[in-house]
Amino acid sequence: MLTRLIPPGSGPNDGPGWVHATAPDAEERSRLATGFGVPGGLVDHALDPDEPARLDREGDVHLVILRVPHAVGEDADVPYRTMPLGIVVTAAGLVTISPSPTPVVEAVAGHPRLTLADRELLLLLLLEKTAEQFLEHLSRINAAIDRAEARLQRALQNREVIELLRWQKSLTYFTIGLQSNQRLLERLQRSALLDRPEDQELLEDVITEVAQAVSIATTSSHILGEMMDAFASIISNNLNVVVKFLTAFTVILSIPTVIASLYGMNVGLPFQHLPWAFAGVSLVSGAVVLLVGWYFWRRGWL
Numbered sequence: 001m002l003t004r005l006i007p008p009g010s011g012p013n014d015g016p017g018w019v020h021a022t023a024p025d026a027e028e029r030s031r032l033a034t035g036f037g038v039p040g041g042l043v044d045h046a047l048d049p050d051e052p053a054r055l056d057r058e059g060d061v062h063l064v065i066l067r068v069p070h071a072v073g074e075d076a077d078v079p080y081r082t083m084p085l086g087i088v089v090t091a092a093g094l095v096t097i098s099p100s101p102t103p104v105v106e107a108v109a110g111h112p113r114l115t116l117a118d119r120e121l122l123l124l125l126l127l128e129k130t131a132e133q134f135l136e137h138l139s140r141i142n143a144a145i146d147r148a149e150a151r152l153q154r155a156l157q158n159r160e161v162i163e164l165l166r167w168q169k170s171l172t173y174f175t176i177g178l179q180s181n182q183r184l185l186e187r188l189q190r191s192a193l194l195d196r197p198e199d200q201e202l203l204e205d206v207i208t209e210v211a212q213a214v215s216i217a218t219t220s221s222h223i224l225g226e227m228m229d230a231f232a233s234i235i236s237n238n239l240n241v242v243v244k245f246l247t248a249f250t251v252i253l254s255i256p257t258v259i260a261s262l263y264g265m266n267v268g269l270p271f272q273h274l275p276w277a278f279a280g281v282s283l284v285s286g287a288v289v290l291l292v293g294w295y296f297w298r299r300g301w302l
Contacts, residue, residue, distance in 0.1 A: 003019065003020045003021075003022070017093050017094075018093060018094045018095075018096070018109075018122060019032075019036060019093070019094075019095050019096075020095070020096045020097075020098075020105050020109075021043075021095065021096070021097045021098075022098055022099075022100065022101055023047070023098075023099050023100065024043065024047075024097065029043050032095060032097075036088075036090065036093070036095050037061060037090045037091075038061065038088050038090070038095050038097075039058050039061060041058070042056065042058060042061065042063045042086065042088055043086070043097055045063065045065065045086065046063070046065060046084055046085075046086020046088070046097040046098070047084070047086070047097065047098075047099050048084060049083060049084065049099060051065055051084045052065070052067070052180045053065055053066050053067045053084075053177070053180035053181045053183065053184040054180075054183075054184060054187075055184060055187045055188060055191065055193075060090070060091055061088060061089070061090050062088070062089040062090075062193055063086060063087070063088055063089075064086070064087040064088075064089070064123065064184070064188070064193075065084050065085070065086050065087070065184075066084070066085045066087065066126065066127065066130050066181055066184065067082040067083070067084060067085075067176075067177030067178070067180050067181055068082060068083060068084075068085045068098070068102050068104050068130050068133065068177075069081075069082055069130075069133050069134050069137045069174065069177070070082060070083040070100065070102065071137065074144070076166075077166060077169075078166060078169045078170055078173065079141075079144075079166060079167065079170050080137055080141065080170035080173065080174065081170070081173045082173050082174065082176070082177035083098065083099055083100060083102070084098070084099070085097070085098045085102060085104060085105070085126070085130070086098070087122075087123055087126060089119050089123065089193065093119065094119045094122050094123070096126070103133060104126060104129045104130050104133055105126070107129045107132075107133075108122070108125045108126050108129050120193075120194055120196065120199050121199075123193075123194070124194070124199060124202045124203060124206065127185065127203070127206045128202070128205070128206050128209070130181065131181075131206055131209035131210045131213055132209065134174060134177075134178060134210075134213040134217075135209065135212065135213050135216070137174070138171075138174065138213060138216050138217055138220065141167055141170055141171060141174075141220065142216075142220055144167060145164065145167050145220070145224060145227075148160055148163050148164055148167070149164075149227065149231075160231070161228060161231060161232055161235065164224060164227065164228050164231070165228065167224065168221065168224050168225065168228065171217055171220055171221040171224060172221060174213075174217045175214070175217040175218055175221055178210060178213050178214045178217055179214060181210055182207070182210050182211065182214055185203065185206060185207045185210060186207075188203060189203055189204075189207070244301060248296045248301045251292070251296075252289055252292055252293050252296070255285065255288050255289050255292060256285040256286075256288075256289060259281060259284065259285045259288075260281075260285070263277075263281055
């Protein structure tokens with residue numbers, strides 16, 4: 001689907017302004033090639049789900065591929081992934097290409113500074129919004145991890161650990177995508193594509209935000225990995241405590257059972273004809289149970 005975000009003639013040139021293509025079909029790819037001067041090979045690169053962030057050029061056409069965050073859903077096996085966003089800079093304007101809709105493009109399209117089809121400004125705003133989206137999603141991931149951690153402290157099953165594993169996968173995708181973007185920004189800083197002083201200043205701000213996001217993602221991933229190992233041990237310890245209590249309780253309950261079994265045999269037993277035989281056996285059983293229970297408690301087995 002092709003969406004014209006900035007109409008032709010609104011910038012310094014009479015070109016297409018800014019057009020966004022979401023999962024373009026064959027006809028739309030042909031329109032991108034004939035109407036906007038976007039080579040088909042660059043479109044293929046921008047739609048490749050495994051394409052890393054990089055800078056490419058074919059003649060006078062520049063291709064910048066970003067890895068942008070993609071929210072799959074908190075119930076998914078991996079709640080957050082990354083996907084490529086291709087930014088094709090031509091002499092006439094700018095074309096963005098993505099395999100799925102992305103909030104990054106929507107955020108930039110409504111930006112108040114976006115009054116002209118300034119290709120450099122568009123590119124920098126896309127870079128800036130991508131970094132902001134990563135930071136926003138990282139904040140949500142960390143909040144979800146905190147909620148899972150609170151439940152995990154009382155857990156006896158693996159459900160909470162598996163939930164943490166889902167967030168660990170999301171952090172891994174984010175870390176790889178952010179590091180790829182970081183290398184791209186370093187190349188852009190050395191390229192002639194953004195040579196104006198104001199562009200370089202904004203690019204440095206974006207690099208700082210991306211570096212912050214890389215640091216947060218890497219730290220969160222490392223902490224989460226250590227946390228998963230620790231809580232796996234906690235779950236095992238919690239289960240051991242339960243098993244220990246049940247074992248001690250079973251031993252205590254077996255004492256009156258053994259005594260009652262002995263006095264239920266069809267043989268001659270001491271005091272069996274006395275009127276207080278049942279009460280005496282019950283009292284002895286109770287006393288032995290209390291004594292064994294007190295001993296287990298002193299040893300920390302209960």
